[in-house]
Amino acid sequence: MDDLLSEFLTETSENLATLDVEIVRLEQNPNDRDLLSNIFRLVHTIKGTCGFLGLPRLEAVAHAGENVLGKFRDGELEVTPTAVSLIFASLDRIKEILSVLEETEAEPEGDDQDLIDQLNMAAEGKLADMQGGAGAAAEAPVEETAEEEAVEEVDEDVHPDLGRPLMPGEVSLDELERVFQETAAEPEPPVDESGEAEHPEQEDEHPIAASSDIVPAKTTEPKPAAGAAGENAPKESQVSNQTIRVSVDLLENLMTMVSELVLTRNQLLQIVRNYKDSEFQVPLQRLSHVTSELQEGVMKTRMQPIGNAWAKLPRIIRDLSIELNKKIDLQMIGAETELDRQVLELIKDPLTHMVRNSGDHGIEAPEDRKMVGKSETGTITLNAFHEGGHIIIEISDDGKGLNLDKIKAKAIQNGLATEADVENMSDQQIQQFIFKAGFSTAAQVTAVSGRGVGMDVVRTNIEKIGGTIELNSVEGKGSRFTIKIPLTLAIVSALVVEAGGERFAIPQISVVELVRAAENSEHQIEEINGTPVLRLRDRLLPLVSLRRILDLGTDETQEEGAASRETFIVVSQVGTYTFGIIVDRVFDTEEIVVKPVAPILRHISLFSGNTILGDGSVIMILDPNGIAAATGEITITDDADQRQVQRDRAMDASDVTSLLLFRAGGSKQPRAVPLALVARLEELEAEKIEFSDGQPVVQYRGKLMPLVPIAPGFMPAEEGHQPVLVFADGDRAMGLMVDEIVDIVEDRININLSADTPGYMGTAIISGQATEVIDAGYFLQQAFADWFQKSQPYSNPTAGRARHVLLVDDSAFFRNLLTPVLSVAGFMVTTAEGPEAAMKLCEEGKTFDAIVSDIEMPNIDGFEFASQVRGSAWADVPIIALSSHTDPEDLDRGREVGFEDYVAKSDRDALIDTLNNVLSQDA
């Protein structure tokens, strides 16, 4: 049954039950104004809901009843037993109709003119001479009709059904009824399943003789359908018995109790874990199961479809499109997705605000849309779905996207950043400004938005409930906000960690991964000017020491041995900002109930609450938002930038690579080198730098490592530290001395080759700045002239000769990057700037041991190239595909057309390994 209908049935049954009691009381206390207005209100509610649901029969009866009650209320009519009986009769009729409605989901046919007439008579005060007794509608005497007609004659202005003159545009019930009946007489219309079905005229399978417009005929006996309903009338409503209304407080209370039960269960389980073969084990397991089920059940009672929070939106968008003269279509997907009502309440307003924003700021005026070749109607899409323990809500529009220049100007105007700051920021960083307080891009304040309550509030509200919000906007194409919120606030999964001898819980939602860091492990904490950072895969992760930020005091001995001591890093994500929290130990994850901290502690922003663990001890829950804020870094981050770029990469096949930015040679201009080539970053102590044959060297890991300046004549720092990029290969390493390591970015590189200066591949625009990309190969040769001729550390020992590899890539940059990499690994490399050039080589009769080819190339892509190769003289030459993005589909397709293997572009080690593998199989 339709949700709306079943809710209506429940509510109306309740109201009717109340009415029964109240009207009896009214009869005893006819002058009780409060009682009367309550009754009036209840009947009015029933009438209103019926009208809303399109239940005309019910509405008409309720309306007539309401009229009488209105007269009671206004003192125009006395509360007499006869009148009250009549009211009861109308209630009974409503009940009858309801019971049919419940069974068939449609109002029974027939009409209630008899009853309505009586009620109207009563309202007119003409009831005095009526001795209707029980006043049951069915018994209504025929002569009433005559009287009714009399009424019409006497008072033509006052419509009999309404008890008041018709308003302009109003149609009398009779007329409506007539229209309905006439409709029914026509060939049976298709039955609409969707809820139109309630209209009696459509359900009317036995069209009753055109009796409806002949009033007297009606009053003689109830209609057959009504009769059927009458038989069922005494039956209790089924739907109303299946659901009960429970106060939210009670549910909250239940939830708290269950939460406590869960905690106690956890506690017990922990105790029993220490006793093997305990007789408690089995019953405890059962208790555990039951508790879990109970918890789930109670959670479910609090779940509501997210559609409830969206209900207002279509209206808002409609009003908006009228006000702003825009054409906006609102799509809502996944409205049935359920989430905790508490969460629902909290996201209602942010959602409304964001949809409004999309309509106001995002969608352009129809003429503007036409001009840029979009359809006149803009679309705002709301999409909700479950993912893991979270709800994801996406709000996207196909509007104009964020205007970066406007944001920049506004940010400067509002003093959020200086012009210089803005110039150095990436697009993503600039977009993040809209989450700052007091920021609105609407040039004018409309009635809709731009009142200064903005995205900052939205963000705060979402983060308050442990959610995150991300923004993705392409100018001209539209914006997408992605909100991720927990299903419920009551119980969260948390990671228990230790720092400074104290335990803390970190909500699992913000934990991305755990990294173990120790001297001898893969990951080490490095420091830049005393600030700890961690190299994690292809980026530098800012670190926060929990011990330090919580002022837990530093144990001297521990601190000194920090480098050698094992620590853990909890990689956390807040919004788009990723950072690591250094902790001493990591324990289990536990389900915890978040309890607010005492008022006197609420000012500490680093805690979001506290809880009791399974072992009974109290533990503080860390608020990653607070920690991020405390580190001073909250919205403007390079990580966001990187993530954005990574995502872009999926959409866009241009080459994206991780680059290390640094300054060197006294130049202010940043320089870049592909991160894949850099083995380590070091800060060497100046006094450790020695000279050998005039060349600076340093003792590094038991060997001498030559240090190469970026420009001739550059001398290492004489005191303090000398930052060095270490390029290592096999057992050899060289250090490139630089002034300062700036950053690691992922960016698309459009290199403008300028081979004029040795050591430089050219200049590229990276993060919006002209950046010189250095040729690592050149500097390697500076250190070891024989670097590329040296023995082949990676190659297969059985290989007698250098393997010859053909590298096909349309990007000069990648050819230049990979050539030295492959050379270093002992391969002879020939390059071709595209499949055409490669096939030419084939025609020329050149032979290769292997081909390494890019996938994304203009004209002929890698897949096509592979099939060409397979049909050529090179049919047996293994081909390895290089790609910026490797998803399973591509992989399968690649294998099909004859690629031997698939390697990510940036992963040089994998490439070399794969090559060696392929070639050794071949041999």
Added chain:
Amino acid sequence: MANDLVVDNASREMVALDTQQYVTVFIRNQMFGIPVLQVHDILANQKITRIPLAPQEVAGSLNLRGRIVTAIDVRRRLRLPPRDDGKNSMSVVVEVDGEPYSLIVDSVGEVLSLSDAKLEKNPSTLDPLWREVSAGIFRLDNRLMVVLDTTRLLTFDS
């Protein structure tokens, strides 16, 4: 006791009554009284979780039958030197504005019934810090008892 009470929930202990009962506690030999109606529990040594960054008066929090109770070190609140190491302490759990707090004191004594009429104002020379938390002084036979105003005791800014 109940018979003496004027049942007025809003201001139970402030309404003029013939007598009130106080839980007596001791800190550094000074006797304090806490109105018995505010006292929920008396606890012996409890495992307390430290709360970093909390005001210095806050000793931490503890688990009292599933409720999280914030522990206040009354010595620190009154700027008294810390307890000697190894000396046991006691806690009196009071509820203020619906929030439970555990007041850590040196020891807990008996419960006394005292006539309100005998409650004297704070001497004007009393240390302002003490005056702030004292609701008045009782002159007992052999010593003086300071009545603690728990609400004010829990109002501190540091």
